[in-house]
Amino acid sequence: MEYEIKCSVCGQSSPSLLAFKCPSCGQPLAVQLYFDFEVGKIRRRDYTVWRYANFFPYVKEKEIITLGEGWTPLIDSGNVHFKLENLNPTGSFKDRGSTVLISTLHKLVKNAEGYISEDSSGNAGASIAAYAARAGLKAKIYVPENVSGPKFNQIQFYGAEIVKVSGGRSKVAEEAQKTEKGKFYVGHILHPLFRDGIRSLAYEIAEQLDWHVPEHVYLPVSAGTLLSGVIYGFKHLVESNVIEDMPEIVACQTRQVSPLYHSFKNLSYTPPERVTSIADALVSVNPPLLNLMVEHLREANGDAVMVEEDEIFNAFIELARKGFFVEPSSAVAYAAYKKQLKNKEASKDDKTVIILTGTGLKTMLKPN
C-alpha cells in the first residue's frame, strides 16, 4: 500500500477519494504516505507541481488537469528568499491544492454525472473554479450573500455557478455541504486531497535550494491548509532522509484572526465581532482544523507570531517597493519576520524563506 486516507482523530481508513470527512466520526481526514521521497523520481522536464507526480500516487497521470501551477520563483534578497506563490495561474498557492484535487476527482465526478461544490468567495473559490473549468467539470461555488470584489469577479469569469447564501460564513459552508443529487463537496479546508496538494510546495523549496533547506519558513495562516501541507511535505523529506532537519515553521497571523497563535501559546482568544483587517484573505476565526494545526506546529518545533495592522500595511508597501506586489495577507509573513528581527528573535544571518501566498492584483486597497 502506497498511501491511505485516514481520519486524523479516530484513525479510521476512508476507502473513497471523494470523501471529505471520516465515515465513522465525521472528523477531518488526512493522507498518509507509505513510501519515501526519492530525488531520482522527480520528473525533471516538468516545471509544474507535476514534476512530483510520482509522489501523488492516487492521481492517474493521464487525468492530470494542469494550468501550469507550481515551480514558482524563489527570489533572493540577501539571506531572505521570497517564494512567489502569487505567480501561480490563478494568483495564489491554492492552485497546488486544486490541481491535485481536481486531477484526482474529475473523472469520478463526471462518471457519476455529478458536479463539485465549494464554499469560498476568495482565492480558493477562484482556484477551484479555474481547475473545474479546465477539466470541463461543473462547479457550484457557495458565497456569502453580499460578496463583491476582484476574487468574486474572477470566480464568475471562470464560469462557475454562484450560490449566494445569507446568514454568515458557517451557514455558507453548511449549504455547500448539504447533500444534493449529483453534488460532491470538495471544500478546500476539509478535503484531504486539497491539503495534500500543498505538500508540493515544501518539495519545491527544498529542491530549489539544492536540498539545503532553510532554517526558517514564514507563512501566513488562516484555515491552515498551507501550514499543514508545508509541514507534511518537509516531514516527508526528513523521513525519507532527503533532508536532515525540518526548517522551523513560523505561523504568522493578524491580531484580529489569531486562534492558532493563541492556542499555540496557551492563551485565550476572543475573535472580534467583525474582521476588518487589510489581510482580508485571513478570516478563519474558528478554523475547523485548529487542533490539528497546533499539533502539527508543536511536532515540527514551529513557532507562531502575531502582527498588527500597521505592521502588515508597512510590510505590504515595502514588498511592493522591492518589486513584489502581493496581497496584504501575504505581507503578514514578512511583517512577522521583520517584527522578529526587530525583537532579536530572528537573525538576518539565518537562511529564511518567506512564502508570498497571493497576488496584489486582487487587492481592494488603493494607492495613497
Add this chain to the structure above:
Amino acid sequence: MEYEIKCSVCGQSSPSLLAFKCPSCGQPLAVQLYFDFEVGKIRRRDYTVWRYANFFPYVKEKEIITLGEGWTPLIDSGNVHFKLENLNPTGSFKDRGSTVLISTLHKLVKNAEGYISEDSSGNAGASIAAYAARAGLKAKIYVPENVSGPKFNQIQFYGAEIVKVSGGRSKVAEEAQKTEKGKFYVGHILHPLFRDGIRSLAYEIAEQLDWHVPEHVYLPVSAGTLLSGVIYGFKHLVESNVIEDMPEIVACQTRQVSPLYHSFKNLSYTPPERVTSIADALVSVNPPLLNLMVEHLREANGDAVMVEEDEIFNAFIELARKGFFVEPSSAVAYAAYKKQLKNKEASKDDKTVIILTGTGLKTMLKPN
C-alpha cells in the same frame, strides 16, 4: 564583435546602451546579433528569461535584475498550445523587455546619479516600475491626465513617481522624452533593448516544443514590441540552424486599432476618433515602428488578421471558461485563430501557438 546596436533606417551604429534613437537620423535603433544560438549554451538550471543569458551579451551576469520572469507555461489544448505570458511577475509579457532593459541600464543610470523615464499607464509602465523598484532605481512614469484603473494602481504601488500630462498620448511621450538633468528615457516602444528582451519568448517556445517549432504563432499587435521581438528570436534560431523554418507569425489586431493589418494588406486605415475597444491594451493607432513591423512581417512570410469586438469578447469568455483568465487584449489572438478556422484559413491539424499576453486580473470588465 558579438552584437551591435544599429539604426534600423540609416544603419548608423550607436555606441551607447542608453540611447533610444539613432544619434544621426533619430530613427529607431535595433540590436544586431553576430553570434549563433547554441542549445549547449542554455543555462539549464535557470527557469527564467536568464536561462538564455548567454544570448544577451550586453548584460553583465552580476547585474541581472530578475523577478522570476519567463519560462511561462505552454499548455496544450489539442493541437493548440497556449503560451501563458499572463503568468509573468507583473502580469504580462512586458517583463521580458523590462528585465533585459533594467539589468543592462541600472548601474549606468545610478552611476550618473540619474533616473529612468517611461510613458505608459498600462502593462509596460507597471512592468518597468516593478523592475526599477527591484533594482532600487528611481522611475518616473508619465501618464495621461485622467488615467485610472488596476494597471495605474499597480504602477503606483511599486513606488514609481507619477507625472500626469494633459493633451493626448503623443504629448505624454514628448514630456517623457524631454531632456532633463539626470533623466534617461527608456520608453518600451522605442528602446531597442526592451524590444530585444522579447526575443527570449521565441527561444522559449521553441525549447518547450523540443525545437520542433509550431506551424503558426498568433499574437496581438499594438506598438509592435511583441511582434518584432518574437520574429527576431525565431529568425535567430533559423540563422543558427537550431530550427529549420520560421513559424508563420500571425499579427492580430482589433478593427479599431489595425494600422499594421491595413498597411500589410495595402489598404488605407483611418483610426477612430476614440478607441473604445475592450482590448484596451491595444491602443497604438499610429505606431512609430509601423514600417519596421510591416517589413518584419513580410520578411517572415507572416500574415495579419483583424477581428471585431464581439469576436474578442466571445474569445475572452471562452478562454476564461477553459481556465485561462486573460485580459481581453490577449483574447484578440485567440479570436483571430477562431476566425481563421471558421473561414478555413487555418486548420485544427496544424500545430499552433497562441500567445496570451496579459492577465485577466487587471481587466476593468465585470462578469455579466
